[in-house]
Amino acid sequence: MNRPDAERDLTLLRRAIALALNSPLPDPNPRVGAVLVSPDGIVVGEGWHHGAGTPHAEIEALRVAGDAARGATAYVSLEPCNHTGRTGPCAVALAEAGVARVVFAQPDPNPTAAGGGDTLREAGIEVAGGLLATEAEAVNRIWTRALRLGRPYVTWKVAATLDGRTSAADGSSQWITSPDARADVHRLRALCDAIVVGTGTALADDPRLTVRDSQGTPAPRQPLRVVLGDRPVPAHAQLRSSEAQTLFLTGHDPAAALAELHRAGIRHVWLEGGATLAAAFLRDGLVDEVVAYLAPALLGAGRPMIGDLGIGTLADALHLDLVDVTRVGPDVRMILAPAGR
Ligand code: AOF
Numbered sequence: 001m002n003r004p005d006a007e008r009d010l011t012l013l014r015r016a017i018a019l020a021l022n023s024p025l026p027d028p029n030p031r032v033g034a035v036l037v038s039p040d041g042i043v044v045g046e047g048w049h050h051g052a053g054t055p056h057a058e059i060e061a062l063r064v065a066g067d068a069a070r071g072a073t074a075y076v077s078l079e080p081c082n083h084t085g086r087t088g089p090c091a092v093a094l095a096e097a098g099v100a101r102v103v104f105a106q107p108d109p110n111p112t113a114a115g116g117g118d119t120l121r122e123a124g125i126e127v128a129g130g131l132l133a134t135e136a137e138a139v140n141r142i143w144t145r146a147l148r149l150g151r152p153y154v155t156w157k158v159a160a161t162l163d164g165r166t167s168a169a170d171g172s173s174q175w176i177t178s179p180d181a182r183a184d185v186h187r188l189r190a191l192c193d194a195i196v197v198g199t200g201t202a203l204a205d206d207p208r209l210t211v212r213d214s215q216g217t218p219a220p221r222q223p224l225r226v227v228l229g230d231r232p233v234p235a236h237a238q239l240r241s242s243e244a245q246t247l248f249l250t251g252h253d254p255a256a257a258l259a260e261l262h263r264a265g266i267r268h269v270w271l272e273g274g275a276t277l278a279a280a281f282l283r284d285g286l287v288d289e290v291v292a293y294l295a296p297a298l299l300g301a302g303r304p305m306i307g308d309l310g311i312g313t314l315a316d317a318l319h320l321d322l323v324d325v326t327r328v329g330p331d332v333r334m335i336l337a338p339a340g341r
Pocket residue numbers: 029030032033048049051052053054055056057058078079080081084085086087088090108109110113114
């Protein structure tokens with residue numbers, strides 16, 4: 001019989017969490033790994049999720065195990081799903097394969113998919129959940145935050161001079177930060193699902209908002225470009241190029257726009273500007289992380305990096321916790337999070 005052994009459980013669950021790291025990032029779905037172990041302690045199947053629309057990790061491991069899944073213990077980094085989405089419920093697949101015991105790490109924060117643990121128990125399967133949950137969550141940090149918030153996780157990126165200017169008095173704004181900082185932006189942009197700008201920025205800067213390498217070659221996967229606002233964006237705007245998809249959302253406030261993006265499977269939004277749009281997100285408490293590049297230069301005049309936050313006195317200042325400070329070429333990158341989150 002499968003006699004539970006606490007140490008062995010942790011070792012195999014750690015293996016499932018390690019397998020989850022093979023899953024693609026970014027993706028609307030979480031990264032998940034699964035290991036099936038026979039009653040005599042032999043690994044009979046392993047698998048991980050290969051991205052939205054493909055079989056879940058448990059199904060991959062069951063396929064490898066075949067008949068050997070009967071009586072086995074399944075170790076999964078996330079609670080087996082309970083729903084039919086792009087694929088069927090893994091809780092049912094595990095039960096039908098004759099798995100005797102399921103050990104999972106993170107309980108599923110996705111309300112539409114949660115409940116697999118209970119379904120398995122009802123099928124008479126022994127279930128242990130929540131072991132190494134913190135380790136498993138770290139593999140899907142942003143996805144987990146987004147599902148808990150019920151909206152995409154929002155990173156506001158800004159590049160400014162030491163005095164917080166994003167353009168000079170004459171409007172010139174290319175380039176405030178160094179090529180190293182810009183390469184760093186492309187690396188981080190590539191990890192998000194959508195890049196959001198306001199129509200003001202779209203008109204003023206005519207940005208491409210694509211992910212490119214140092215030679216300027218676009219990456220094979222491009223985040224969705226999202227333009228928020230009511231001002232018309234001309235047909236020749238670079239944002240309308242075919243190199244990436246673009247969604248125009250008119251008449252949406254930040255929360256409504258995020259709700260629409262969440263429904264579309266967007267879990268991580270990279271908010272690029274401008275100052276007015278960023279202020280609207282901040283005022284509404286919809287910024288989860290700030291990535292600020294500061295160039296060692298002063299302008300003394302020019303566009304400020306953030307618009308009016310409705311703050312009239314120092315006591316009301318919006319405080320941020322400093323998460324990381326890194327020198328990037330001649331510039332400084334600060335990662336911050338609104339205090340108390
Ligand atoms: C995954 N991979 O290995 C597991 C997931 O749209 P679907 O049908 O692919 O369902 C996605 C949800 O299923 C996901 O949000 C998560 O809650 C659950 N489990 N998802 O993509 C997996 N086990």
